[in-house]
Amino acid sequence: MTNFDLAVVGGGPAGMAAALKASEEGIEKIVVLERAETLGGILEQCIHTGFGLHYFGEELSGPEYAGRFIKLLEDTNIVVKTDTMVLDIADDNTVTAVNKTDGLLKISAKAVVLAMGCRERPRGALSIAGSRGAGIMTAGTAQKYVNIDGYMPGHEVVILGSGDIGLIMARRMTLEGAKVKMVCELMPYSGGLTRNIVQCLEDFDIPLKLSTTVVATHGKERLEGVTIAKVDEKLQPIPETAEYVPCDTLMLSVGLIPENELSKNAGLTLDRITNGPKVDEYRETEHKGVFACGNVLQVHDLVDYVTEESQIAGLGAAKFIKGEKISGDCIGTNGINGVRYIVPQRINRETDTDVKLYFRVGAVYTNASIVVEANGETILSKKKKKLCPGEMEYVLIKKDVIANLPKDSVITVRVEA
C-alpha cells in the first residue's frame, strides 16, 4: 500500500488540470494514474487546431494544448504513472490499479479525482440493421488510425452523426484524399459546434443531411454501401425516402458517454441526463472526498471548459485534504423548460465561492432568454441570440445570493422562448 494525499484517475486534460491545481494549492503527494502510454488523453490524436482559444487566448492543436500541461506537470513533484489501469476504488478511497512494472498497485488516498473521460457510442446501441463486415467504426477510432497509426481507414466515407469528432474527421479524411460523401444527422439540427460545420463541411462542400439516418449496412466482408433514409418528427425512418449510397466506410459520431464504470462500482449514482456523477459546486460527488471533472462528469464541447472545471475539482480536493472544504446543507439545481440538466446538481449554502451553473438546452432557440429562479423569484435573466444543444451554456450565481436562499431551496434554470 502506498499513501498519497490525492489520487487522480486519468491523465487527460481533466486529470492534469485537477492535479496541477491541487499541487498549486500546496498538496504534496499527488499521483496521476493514466491508462494510455502517454499523458494527454484523447487530445493526443486531435491534431487539428481550435484548442485553447478561451483558456490560453491562442489557437493550439490538441497535442500542443496537452503539451503545455504535461510540461507544467514535469516541473512539479506529482507522480505520474502511465500505462496504468485503475480497476477499483474502494469505499475508503483505496485505489487498485495495475501496470507492467509495478504489477498490482494499492494506493491509499485522502481524496480521489475521477477524470476518466468519455467513450463513443458504438454501432450496437443504434440497432442499424444489415451486415457486420469491416469498415464500420466510430469517428474517434478512425481518427486514431489516421493521426496516430498513420493508416487510411477508408476511401469512400459516409459519416453518421454530426458530433464534433465526426465533423473533424470529415475534413481530415478529405485532406488525406478520401471522398467524404455526406454527413447524416438524425436530428433536425447538428450536435456539433457551428465553427466546425463551417470549417469542416461547408469549406469542403460536404453535404450535411439533417433528419436523415443510416437504416442498413451492406457488404459481407468489407462495407460496400449504406442505405440512408429521411426520418419523420418521431425520428422514425420514412421507407419511401430510402437511398443507397456506395461507400467502404461508415464512421459513427453519434454521441459520447461518460466512462463511469469505476464510479458505478464505487456506488455513486449517476445523473440520468449527464450520465455523470452528481456533484456539488466543487465537483465533490456523493462519496466524501471523491471528486469528478471533465467528460466523465458531463460531455464538454471545448477542452478549455474541461480545464476550468477540473481546476475547480482540484481546488475542492485540496480544500478537502486540508480540512477546509465546506460540506453542509445544500440547495438543489434543476433544469426545466428546455434546459436538459445542470452541473453542479447541488450547492453548499455556505459556499465560499461564486458558482457557475453549466447546462445544455434540448433544442435550437433564437432570441430566447435564460431565466434563473428560486422560490418563485427571479435571480437573473439573460438574453441569448442563439441557443443550441451542441453548445454548453452557463450562468453565474453569486455566493451571497446562494447564502440568502432558505434551506431546501431549488434553483431552476429555464429557457423563455
Add this chain to the structure above:
Amino acid sequence: MTYDVAVVGAGVVGGLIARELSRFNISVALLEKCNDVAMGTTKANSAIVHGGFDAQNGTLKAELNVKGTALMPKVCEKLHVPFKNNGSLVVAFSDSEMEHIKVLFDRGIKNGVPGLSVIDRDELRRIEPNISEKAVGALLCESAGIVCPYELTIAAVENAVTNGVEFIRNCEVEAIEQGEAYTLKTTAGDITAKFVINAAGNFSDKLASMVGDNSIDLVPRKGEYYLLDKSVGNLAVHTIFQCPNEMGKGILVTPTVDGNLLIGPTAKNIEDKSDTTTTPEGLAEIVEKALKSVPIVSQRNAITSFAGVRAHPVCDDFIIGWCEKSEHFLNVAGVESPGLSAAPAIAVYVREILSEKLNLTEKSSYTETREAPVRFRHMNDEERAELIKKNSAYGRIVCRCETITEGEIIDAIKAPAGARDVDGVKRRTRAGMGRCQGGFCGSKVVEILSRELGVPMNEITKFGGESKIIYERTK
C-alpha cells in the same frame, strides 16, 4: 501425405468430432473455409443446452440431444469452458398453452429428459421474478443450461490440435475426386484422405453433392438476435422459452454464461445461406415478442445485434450416417437446434459409425483436457499480482470494458489453432465485446496481431477474406 480422415467444417460439430477422433492412432485433418473456427451457425445461435423435450420421440435428434446434454458438463469441465446449469422454462400464457406444456412434459419424459416438472403461476414467479404477470404456468427443465458455443468449439479444436489433428484454415473444398482415396480440391491446395466427414453445416448439401449425393435437402433459416448489456444480464434467471410453433422454439430470453442477456431468434427461411444481415423487421419482432415473456426488457440496453443461419433439414431430423453414393464419406448434416446440445453425443456417435470401417485404436499419449486460459478478470488481487510478476504482459489492460490484458491476447494468438484476426481475438478473450464494442481497444488489437504474426497492420482483418480494417499508409 494421405490423411486417414478429413473432417470438413470447424463448427461445434466438426470441432468436437475432430477432438473425439484425436484420441486414436489415425491422422486427422480439420478443414475450415474461413479464417477461424466457429464461423458459421456456431457463432450465432442461442447458446442453449436444451433439455431434450422438443424433438419427437424416436428421432435421432431426441436421442442425441438427451445424450449430448448429459455429456456437456463433463466436456466443458475437461476443456475449461464455462457451462451453467441454469435450467429452462417454457412459459404458457393461456390454458390452451398449458395443455401444450403438458404434451411437452410427456414427450420429455419419453425422451428420457431428467429434471422435468410442470409448475404453476406462483412457483413460476418465485423462481423467475421478472416473468410477465400474464404467464399462467411453465414447464421447468432443471437439466437445461447455457454454454458459449464458439468458446466450446475453440477449446475443442485447440485440444484436438494438441493431440495431433491438423487444422487447416482458409481451406474451402471446391471439388472432390474419388480414387483409392478422396482428393479434396481446396482453396488451400489438394488434400487427400481415406475418409471424409461432412460437417459443413449450411453447406453440407453442397459438399455431399460433390460425391454425387444429392439427398440432403436443407432450408437455410435465419435467426436474428439482440445481445444486451451485462447491467441487465440478471433480468432472467432461466432460459425462458415461449410455446413452440412450426418454425421452431420461438423468441427466448436468456442469460449468457458471460453475464449478458440474449434475446431472439426470429426464424425466417431465406435463399442465400450466407445472408447474416439483420433486418429492421426482425429486430422489431425480437423486442416485441421478448416483451411478452419479460416486460422489462429494453432494446436501449442492446450492445449489438446479429443473425445466424441454421441448416433446417426438410426431413426434420439430423442426417448422420454413411453416404449412399460414396463408401467412405460420412454425412453429419441438418444439425439445427438442438445441435449444440447434441454435439458432444454426435461426436461419439460419429466415431462409433466410423469404427465400422476404420480400425480405431486408442493413443497412449492422449491429453483429454485443455489447459484453462488465463482470465485476469476472474482473478483476485493476489492472483493478479502473482501473474504479472511472472509475465508483465498481464499487467497491461488492453480492453478496458471487459478488463482483458495484453498477455491474454498474446495467448489467444499463440494458442493451437489460435486467433488470426480481430474477431478471433474477440471470441477467445472477449476483448472488444463490451460496452464500447472495440472503440478503444480495436486498434490496439490490430497492433498486437500485427506484431505477433509479423505482418503489417493493414493486412490484419476483422474476420479473414477481404474484411480489412485499414488500407494503405496516409500521405
